[in-house]
Amino acid sequence: MTSPTASPALALDSEILARIRCPDLLTRIATPDQAASLIHDGMTIGLSGFTRAGDAKAVPLALAERAKRHPMKLTVITGASLGHNTDKLLYEAGLLARRMPFQVDDTLRAAINRGEVMFIDQHLSETVEALRSRQVGPVDMAVIEAVAITEDGGIVPSTSVGNSASFAILAPKVIIELNLTYSAAMEGMHDIYIPAKRPSRTPVPVVTCDSRVGTPYIPIDPAKIAAIVITREADSPARVATPDPATTAISAHLVDFLQNEVKKGRLPPSLNPIQAGIGVIANAVLSELNRSDFQNLRMYSEVLQDSTFELIDSGKLLYASGCSVTLSAPWAERVFNNIEAYRDRIILRPQEISNHPEVIRRLGIIAINTALEFDLYGNVNSTHVGGTHMMNGIGGSGDFARNAYLSIFVAKSQAKSGAISAVVPMASHVDHTEHDVDILITDNGLADLRGLAPRERARQVIAHCAHADYRDLLSDYFERACRERGGQTPHLLSEAFSWHERYTRTGQMKP
């Protein structure tokens, strides 16, 4: 990681003057260390950043440095994941007492699983609701990346909105990281809408993917801006994995299914708005749509990835709404250097709105998310390896799966060269219950679980989703569970986790 260039001693060049349009604020330009000195032991801080996009970069790094001299413990809340090894550095500096609501860092993950950092894994639409009502928090300081500050002190975010707006509104003090790398032409791409306080809250007025219902900046009192740090470092690029035969097979099953739904009149030819979780499989699925006949597609999602812009470029996708843009290096160059060309096709909202149950239900989203494993009856584990060890977090999958028109989960049918089956007798941890799962897809096939009772679901899952190597084992478990125990959802509790236990013992789920 290279250290962000930042210094108030720099001449206030015309670029900075153009971006800080509230002249009173020019005096608040500070070094990262000066800004970090405003953060004290015991504080709860809200950092911008969602899927490693638009994350606060310089101040957390300076904070980690300061902690070597001034040990402290913080509660760190973000939108979702941070880039630049920030979570690693904060952890290694001993700073992280509590962390919410999502992370993807290897070092932090290990610390969480050792019980060293208290990690609160939340539905991503809910964090700011909990803060706003002071059920969690309060946030003492917000650190928000921006591309500009308006005449009134409004903050124009960069590549993500995430929870930044509510952090800035709720915190008594705000540090801004003004990132000169991202074009000031991003202004106009964001739509900041914050639900009113209850009991006078009114409907969220988003009725289409491209509804603009708020302001293009985060409105705050400029007196709260405690420091402005100038930075020039780009987001960490998305990790790109090339599609493989399994992801291609999954994508093909999905496209077939959607085409069939259109034929049956259950979906219009342009489909319903699409949400796709972050990651290789979801990205592959969207790329496959590019080779399909669908036209005039729309997205209402969290993170907009390479595939979103591929679909825009090919003319397939009319509009994409999200709360962050996370791109590989080549796509970042292409998109962010031509933001004017994309600005009218994309909109970035607070994650509370991109993931809002109200809007998801209203728009009738097709939600496509990734499962770690799922069971015979369609209960999905999205988070816990072996039922105990956190991977990343539930993210927005629960916001979408519960309220979507179609809730689809995808997984490769096996992992670790066949040592692990994604389809297991009983999910070792449940993030999405059978009630929230309509369609399950693996490279092996697609199980349509809509309107089916659990015993019927099991037969579909075994026949269509399980890898051939595990099919007979699953059938055997299911048939014995029906015979020996029965019930709406037959299980043999003494064997339900035997595959997971065997894997721990032998490195193989197979006997």
Add this chain to the structure above:
Amino acid sequence: MTSPTASPALALDSEILARIRCPDLLTRIATPDQAASLIHDGMTIGLSGFTRAGDAKAVPLALAERAKRHPMKLTVITGASLGHNTDKLLYEAGLLARRMPFQVDDTLRAAINRGEVMFIDQHLSETVEALRSRQVGPVDMAVIEAVAITEDGGIVPSTSVGNSASFAILAPKVIIELNLTYSAAMEGMHDIYIPAKRPSRTPVPVVTCDSRVGTPYIPIDPAKIAAIVITREADSPARVATPDPATTAISAHLVDFLQNEVKKGRLPPSLNPIQAGIGVIANAVLSELNRSDFQNLRMYSEVLQDSTFELIDSGKLLYASGCSVTLSAPWAERVFNNIEAYRDRIILRPQEISNHPEVIRRLGIIAINTALEFDLYGNVNSTHVGGTHMMNGIGGSGDFARNAYLSIFVAKSQAKSGAISAVVPMASHVDHTEHDVDILITDNGLADLRGLAPRERARQVIAHCAHADYRDLLSDYFERACRERGGQTPHLLSEAFSWHERYTRTGQMKP
């Protein structure tokens, strides 16, 4: 069960003429058997009825009789549970191939658990969404209880709305059971709002518990009304259980907690609108509110029970919105014979709206639901005894728990004279994940899980919710799981269900 009196041969007395205000429809008056003859093998029928209120009574009974002569298999969809042993009679007549989305009948439950009837357990807000988009169904015939038919053929429902409106709108034919027992003065108590088709769906305009946003009747083309059956039988009365020391203790913990939330400024003195699941504990909790200092309460719930009307009578409750009224015999007499006195204080909506994620999130509901069991980390089982056998169904608890301001689950700390602990190492079935559970209450105490990581949650649950007899056993499991396995959510998979297994073997969860 007494057989409903019903006959077209009855003189068309003034009461009937006054209630069927569309004169063309008078010719459609039929016997229950005539009406039942319109239902054929293989059909999907939609029956009115929610928590045994406003259920179709005469036609299902006649159908069960007919099936003795004309065997047939049906898919039966309701709002929620039916009264009058209807599910039992339909099952015993061999009629039930498939049943959704909720039931409470002992005979049917046993058949479901034997795998004889395919039971689809759904979030109650979602059934009509699935029907409307033809992901399930279509409904061939609706059978709807009403207290009147308007000049234009609009149906004025009786004591529940449930899914009746969408059944009647979606089905090509409708049978009406006009129930003369319930006062025609119920007209005006219902508010029928149906979300528009996508993609032009707009916000559900409910912004307060007493928002009236629809019509007081179900608007349908009167040409679809295939038969009108006159009935006089009341709803099955609610089963009332007197509060016991455990339910009283649970209620007291809840009231203390709410008072404290008000003190901390997290809730206004009149609280947020309350939802309470059906059943003894929820009823006891609401009764306890009657002895509290809270004023100007409001409910936004599914079923309105005795306790709702106690609170209205005492002046504590300003307004209650639900989708059904289910009362004990004495309260039914008091309320339904004085409906004018209550009509302005209550509103009955389609269950899609009473349970709508959009409205629940907007209003900031305090959701109080009952758990069968929950685990160390706050995962809740609401449906499956021993992880396999269906009790009733998830009902609306998932609609509320996911989107509420506060999601509270209550349970007695033990059952069967202590043989069963409600707090277990791992829930044997998960309906509500840790992400959706804020507060857990037993007679033993209250665990506030907000903002806590799983290991912290476990310590709260053990200390406050577990019965003293099980506390050390739970601590032992938890400490060993942390030590031997670790992780975000420590478990020993080989022991996770050992309590359930032991209970099956010995009749005792304790070793």
